[in-house]
Amino acid sequence: MTTYLIRRLLLLVPTLIGITLLTFLLIRLAPGNAALLKGGGGENGGRAMTAEQRETVIKLYDLDKPAHVAYALWIWKVFHGNLGDSFVDHRPVTQKISERLPLTISLTGTSLILSYLVAIPLGVVAAIKRGQTVDRTISFVVFVLYSIPSFAAALLLILFVAGGDYLNLLPMYGKNSINASEMSDGAWLLDRIRHMILPVICLTYASLASISRYARVSMLEVLGQDFIRTARAKGLAERVVILRHALRNALIPIITIFTLELPVLISGAIILEEIFSLPGMGQLVFQSLESRDIPVIMGCTTLAAVITLLSYLLADILYVAVDPRITYE
Amino acid sequence: MNAASSDTYTGRIWRRFSADAFARNGLRIVIALFVIAALAPLLANSHAILRVADGQISFPLFSSLESIEWRFLIYVPLGGLAFLFRQNFVARPGRSALIFAGIIAVVEIAIALHHPINDSTNDRDRAASFKLMPPIVYSPIESTLDQFAPPSRRHPCGTDSTGRDIAARLLHGARISLSIGFVSQTIALSIGILFGGLAGYYRGWSDIVVCRFIEIMDCFPSLLLILVIISFTGSQNNIFVIMAVIGFTSWTGVARLVRGEFLRLSAQPFTLAAKAVGAGDARIILRHLLPNSLGPILVVGTFGVASAILIESSLSFLGFGMQAPTPSWGDILSESRRYIDFAWWLAFFPGLAILITIMSYNFVGEGLRDAVDPRLRVK
Numbered sequence: 125m126t127t128y129l130i131r132r133l134l135l136l137v138p139t140l141i142g143i144t145l146l147t148f149l150l151i152r153l154a155p156g157n158a159a160l161l162k163g164g165g166g167e168n169g170g171r172a173m174t175a176e177q178r179e180t181v182i183k184l185y186d187l188d189k190p191a192h193v194a195y196a197l198w199i200w201k202v203f204h205g206n207l208g209d210s211f212v213d214h215r216p217v218t219q220k221i222s223e224r225l226p227l228t229i230s231l232t233g234t235s236l237i238l239s240y241l242v243a244i245p246l247g248v249v250a251a252i253k254r255g256q257t258v259d260r261t262i263s264f265v266v267f268v269l270y271s272i273p274s275f276a277a278a279l280l281l282i283l284f285v286a287g288g289d290y291l292n293l294l295p296m297y298g299k300n301s302i303n304a305s306e307m308s309d310g311a312w313l314l315d316r317i318r319h320m321i322l323p324v325i326c327l328t329y330a331s332l333a334s335i336s337r338y339a340r341v342s343m344l345e346v347l348g349q350d351f352i353r354t355a356r357a358k359g360l361a362e363r364v365v366i367l368r369h370a371l372r373n374a375l376i377p378i379i380t381i382f383t384l385e386l387p388v389l390i391s392g393a394i395i396l397e398e399i400f401s402l403p404g405m406g407q408l409v410f411q412s413l414e415s416r417d418i419p420v421i422m423g424c425t426t427l428a429a430v431i432t433l434l435s436y437l438l439a440d441i442l443y444v445a446v447d448p449r450i451t452y453e
Numbered sequence: 454m455n456a457a458s459s460d461t462y463t464g465r466i467w468r469r470f471s472a473d474a475f476a477r478n479g480l481r482i483v484i485a486l487f488v489i490a491a492l493a494p495l496l497a498n499s500h501a502i503l504r505v506a507d508g509q510i511s512f513p514l515f516s517s518l519e520s521i522e523w524r525f526l527i528y529v530p531l532g533g534l535a536f537l538f539r540q541n542f543v544a545r546p547g548r549s550a551l552i553f554a555g556i557i558a559v560v561e562i563a564i565a566l567h568h569p570i571n572d573s574t575n576d577r578d579r580a581a582s583f584k585l586m587p588p589i590v591y592s593p594i595e596s597t598l599d600q601f602a603p604p605s606r607r608h609p610c611g612t613d614s615t616g617r618d619i620a621a622r623l624l625h626g627a628r629i630s631l632s633i634g635f636v637s638q639t640i641a642l643s644i645g646i647l648f649g650g651l652a653g654y655y656r657g658w659s660d661i662v663v664c665r666f667i668e669i670m671d672c673f674p675s676l677l678l679i680l681v682i683i684s685f686t687g688s689q690n691n692i693f694v695i696m697a698v699i700g701f702t703s704w705t706g707v708a709r710l711v712r713g714e715f716l717r718l719s720a721q722p723f724t725l726a727a728k729a730v731g732a733g734d735a736r737i738i739l740r741h742l743l744p745n746s747l748g749p750i751l752v753v754g755t756f757g758v759a760s761a762i763l764i765e766s767s768l769s770f771l772g773f774g775m776q777a778p779t780p781s782w783g784d785i786l787s788e789s790r791r792y793i794d795f796a797w798w799l800a801f802f803p804g805l806a807i808l809i810t811i812m813s814y815n816f817v818g819e820g821l822r823d824a825v826d827p828r829l830r831v832k
Contacts, residue, residue: 142669147681154684267819271812273763275770276786276804283793283800391674395767399790410771413680421681429672436668 125444125451132440136433143429144422145195151418152191157182158211158416185211185418198422207426208419212412217423220408227299228392228404231320235327236385243332244378247339248371251347262336270333278326278399286322295319297401323400327393331385338381343374376446383439387432391424466748469824476820482813490627491529494522497589497621499575506581513576514587520564525628527560591618593625593780604798611798613788619798622780623806629781630810633696633765634758640700641761642754645707646743652708653715654738663712667705676767678702683773692775695768699761707753714746748825755818759811766807782807 158181181187186194201208207217246266250259287296295301301315346352347370355365392406405424412420444450471477489496500513518526535542535553542549577590589609591597597616604611610619652663670678679702686694718724719742727737768774769783782803789799 139665139668139672142665143672146669147673150681151684154681156684267815268808268812271759271808271815273766273786273804273807273811275767276800276807279786279789279793279800280797280804283795283797287794387674391677394674394676394680395770398771409674409677410680413677413684425673425677428674428677432672433668 129441132437136437139433140426140429141199144199144426147425148195148198148418148422149191151413151416151421152194154416156416157187158185158418198419202426207423210412210420211417212415212420217419220420221405221423221427224392224403224405224408225390227402228397228406229389231323231402231404232327232389232392234320235324235331236382236388238324239328239331239335240378240382242328243335244339244375246332247336247341248343248366248374250336250340251343251374252366254344266333266336269329272330274326274330274393275395275399277329278322278396281322281326282399294321297399299402319400323393323396323402326396335378335381338378339374342377343370346370346374379446380439380443383435383442386435386438387428390431391428466821466824470820473820473823475816476824479813479816479820482809483817486627486631486810486813487529489624490631491525493624493628494518494526496587497591497593497618497624498587499577499590499592499595501576501581501584501586503583503585504576504579504581505583506579513570516570518567519569520567523564523567524560531556589618589620589624591621593617593621594778595621601792601796603796610802611796613785613796613799614792619785619802622785623782623802626780626782626785626803627806627810629692629775629779630762630765630807633692633699634762634810634814636696637699637703637761637765638754638757640697641704641757642707642750644701645704645753646711646750648704649708649711649713650715650738650742653712654719654734654742656716660712663708667708670702670705675702676764679764679768680771680773683768692779695765695774699764703757703761703764706757707750710749710753711746714749715742718742718745748821752818752822752825755814755821759814759818762807762810762814766803 186197189197198208207221209216210220243266246262250262253259282296283290285291286294295318299316299319300312301307301319304312304315307315352365352370355369356362360369390405392404392409394406394410396402397404397406398410408420409424411417412424470480495502495514498514498517500517502512502514504511504513575590575592575595576584576586591608595617597612597618599608599612600614600616602608602612602616608618608620610623612618613622648663648666652660679698682698682702683694715738724737724741727741732740765774765781766783766786769781770787772787774783774787775781785803786800789796789803792799
């Protein structure tokens, strides 16, 4: 197991270098750069900048060096634990990211947990009532939900329940009300929760389909096995058979799937964060992409890639950990 | 079709597929959407199909069509016909190729000779002794004074901020969504089959390289990579750029699948037998491995079309989509954001159009999956 782990960890290095190199080259080669966007004037707007000032900025950002040299400089700094400063406001990338992570994680984390809490029971019920109306209704409903584009749902939810001409139950956008700083802790939390309800719903409903399908298939597989028949034969209550014997075993493959979804936690949701004006990771990436803020984009991509690769690895390890029949030796 | 010819692999898949009501109806809706997309200019246009005035008969709609619209109108039904009579063509490939070339030449010459009349006046209010108008009497990029009209008899899906008819825009937008879904997935399938095939058949170094590459591609948050690539072309994109970008970023699933299938099939007795009698790589891949993995590939492709359509609308929504007046579903949704406090129809109808399209594609994909591999059948 240890050798396997070491080999897997070593394999992460070339992949990570590949990802960061690809991202770096793509952003560097894309037309427009931070210096031009900042003070180029002309079509991109921004303050007018003298040619001399622009030269200074270009030098400062390593934009005068060839892309591969600039990449080498970037990765050298990363190895020293420094992700660099943003081109836009010269604040450290780590600081910018850590400001936004809590909001994104609370949003995506709630949604992730919620989707499993809802979808697993749905899948289990569908498996128990296999082929009956309940089963087919569940499959159909989650399927329709899966097909609704989240941004259309978000817009319509805003229109109908949040401040449009119809119901006005929830706030339209933002992470807090304007007067949030004057609120007591309890009121502040309540305010935050009210702001998060719609984004969480929009982020959650679409994933119900795949999770409940996995839960259903996994449950059906377990229900067909001999030990379930044994449990029933010795006269256990159906509830005990389902909850203690079947469900526990059915959850094993679902753990792996859950692990593979962990990267979503930090990459955020670009479109939903845009619609609801939530200052999360998705919005940060989107904005830095528009302003060609290379250090921030690189920081976000690297973080996302590391988490993704680690979650792949974690999934493989868990796979072995929960099922003693599989080994990687 | 007689019983003997239908008991083929394809025949069996088709029978299992059409036994599933959801899949069957999904396919019907997809075909209907393609027909609507092909006929869009005939369904929503401010020009009359037939107009009789001052003793003269004219066809203003047809003379206003651009050459690209003519191609849509002619080639899509031709493609359908070719599919229906495919057996006749397979029987005599040489003659069929000649016929096709002839038809294409005639059509192209006719299109080249046709000069669209840029007549911005509409036939709605123009007096005529007889006129036959399309079901929706507005063109997709035609502004009227009737701004923010809620759905009514005149505008079944309402109008937007410049008084453009949403129904007309949706019908024409169907072409964008459907063709992007179709073409981008064709690109994704080609790349995926190529890379997956290389990795799965030759293994060794090509496998390692391809797998690393797939892993790298999969590590990007999906929209991020597309947004980075699309920033090369700026915000003024044409349909082909979008198709290519979506295609080049969504092939990894196909490649994984093809790799797995090729690995599995390479060990099967029929492949070993082919190898034993001295078949070359090309023959084994094209005649044995690929045909046997086409089923699952088609399944992935169908789901891929659905997600490509969703990606396209997300891109338009974020402002990275098609150039301004082009009607696209995501674009209408994007515009609706500004007026979301009252104009529900701006978000509802394009959302519904995307929902219906994606759902029917997914039903087709689901049915196809069950038909291709009955072991996976969950019902």
